[in-house]
Amino acid sequence: MKFALLFLAAVLSCSCSGKKTENVTYEFTSIRRGAIERTTTSSGTINPVASVKVLPRMSGKVEKIYVDYNDTVKAGDVLAELNTEVIRLKRDQQRAAVTKARANYELQLINYRSQQILAEKNFISEYELRTSLTTVENLAADLAVAEANLRVIETELNQYAYITSPIDGIVLDRNINVGDTVVDSSSNNSSSIFTLAENLKEMQIEAVVGELDVASIYKGQAVRFTLESLPGRSFTGEVETLRMVPVVSNNVVSYTVIINVENHDGVLLPGMTCAVNFIVERADNILLVSNAALRYQPTALTMEQIGEMVFFASLANMDEDQRKAAIEEREQAMATRNTSTNNDITRLLSGTQSPRSSRQQPSGQGRRAEVVMRNIWFLNDSGKLEVIQVQTGITNGSLTEIRTTEDLEGKQVILREKI
Numbered sequence: 001m002k003f004a005l006l007f008l009a010a011v012l013s014c015s016c017s018g019k020k021t022e023n024v025t026y027e028f029t030s031i032r033r034g035a036i037e038r039t040t041t042s043s044g045t046i047n048p049v050a051s052v053k054v055l056p057r058m059s060g061k062v063e064k065i066y067v068d069y070n071d072t073v074k075a076g077d078v079l080a081e082l083n084t085e086v087i088r089l090k091r092d093q094q095r096a097a098v099t100k101a102r103a104n105y106e107l108q109l110i111n112y113r114s115q116q117i118l119a120e121k122n123f124i125s126e127y128e129l130r131t132s133l134t135t136v137e138n139l140a141a142d143l144a145v146a147e148a149n150l151r152v153i154e155t156e157l158n159q160y161a162y163i164t165s166p167i168d169g170i171v172l173d174r175n176i177n178v179g180d181t182v183v184d185s186s187s188n189n190s191s192s193i194f195t196l197a198e199n200l201k202e203m204q205i206e207a208v209v210g211e212l213d214v215a216s217i218y219k220g221q222a223v224r225f226t227l228e229s230l231p232g233r234s235f236t237g238e239v240e241t242l243r244m245v246p247v248v249s250n251n252v253v254s255y256t257v258i259i260n261v262e263n264h265d266g267v268l269l270p271g272m273t274c275a276v277n278f279i280v281e282r283a284d285n286i287l288l289v290s291n292a293a294l295r296y297q298p299t300a301l302t303m304e305q306i307g308e309m310v311f312f313a314s315l316a317n318m319d320e321d322q323r324k325a326a327i328e329e330r331e332q333a334m335a336t337r338n339t340s341t342n343n344d345i346t347r348l349l350s351g352t353q354s355p356r357s358s359r360q361q362p363s364g365q366g367r368r369a370e371v372v373m374r375n376i377w378f379l380n381d382s383g384k385l386e387v388i389q390v391q392t393g394i395t396n397g398s399l400t401e402i403r404t405t406e407d408l409e410g411k412q413v414i415l416r417e418k419i
Contacts, residue, residue, distance in 0.1 A: 024300050025418040026379070029290045031408045036288055036401055038281040038394045040216050044207030044225070044259065046272040048200060052167055053192035054079065055185035058160040060087075062180045067194075069174060073165040079194055080163040080176060087157050094150045101146040105139040112136045160184075169196045172270060203268050205237060205259040207276045208247070214255050216280045217242055223259050225274040230267065237261035239278070281394050288399045293413050294374045294392065298385055306387075310375055313387045317373070317405075376402075377414045
């Protein structure tokens with residue numbers, strides 16, 4: 001029984017500590033100093049900061065059009081003119097109605113004044129005088145209505161028939177042609193006939209950001225974006241606002257972010273789509289290393305050997321008390337593991353199950369937040385593998401900031417093993 005135990009222990013020991021002896025060729029990379037950014041990506045559409053849709057204020061047929069696409073206009077400039085033949089006839093008709101209403105009113109007013117004299121001499125009753133006054137007031141109201149209707153027609157003729165620009169800007173869209181019939185804006189069938197942009201020197205991007213990334217967006221945040229139509233060129237902007245109204249599409253929640261951009265050279269056109277990078281975090285003059293170097297783990301070493309080398313490398317980042325505590329803890333853990341391994345061998349030979357198989361993982365409550373350290377492997381002057389531990393910072397997906405007390409700038413570290 002004792003021989004069997006020793007044999008099984010020897011087999012397990014060999015399986016855990018066996019070392020690969022074949023030659024390995026490495027690919028190296030350098031630790032360099034530079035700047036790095038962590039970004040959140042999105043897509044968006046470029047639009048004018050302010051645009052106005054011009055609707056007709058009266059119905060009619062388009063007689064003349066004075067502007068076209070991309071024309072610059074001033075507030076009050078005439079954009080188009082509607083045919084006014086019918087409305088001129090209405091004006092003449094209403095003028096006649098005003099003349100008639102005024103004549104009736106003036107005649108009745110003379111009659112009322114005569115009846116006032118008669119009433120003073122008691123030739124007519126008070127009722128007849130009041131009836132005459134009521135007739136005067138009614139005719140005065142009719143005259144006022146006729147004059148108001150005339151002013152409406154004259155306003156339509158002198159103003160509404162001429163479609164003018166409400167702002168200084170540029171014509172983005174024209175939806176009418178000469179001869180088209182337009183409907184006034186009070187009708188449900190009315191539609192815009194011109195779209196004007198206030199200023200194309202200042203544009204905005206409407207970007208869609210998912211709910212997982214929206215927490216990293218804030219007002220004033222720097223933004224960089226590119227266009228497929230202008231390859232090799234990058235533009236900058238600044239977050240203006242985050243609209244709190246969520247947009248739900250296919251059970252995916254997103255939010256609209258408004259980004260202000262300058263367009264002094266006029267290359268940014270309304271409707272262009274762009275790829276947006278929100279700069280969440282940036283650091284300058286720091287040590288950088290490839291992410292592949294942080295992921296590398298030697299295949300020529302066993303897990304035991306790697307663990308031992310990493311442990312001793314971690315001691316360099318500790319003070320004297322921490323080193324002493326770490327060494328004592330490791331020695332206790334190794335003693336406990338050896339005892340547990342011997343017990344497992346005995347149970348295997350006796351056919352019993354290790355009680356560790358039913359051990360539950362800790363719940364994680366009360367765990368202390370620790371700084372995560374990463375390993376970087378390199379070859380020393382003798383060509384042997386060595387490892388150092390560094391604290392990582394910002395990453396952009398390909399490079400990562402490393403923080404260490406050693407001067408590692410220019411150091412050659414292992415990127416991967418060549419096949």
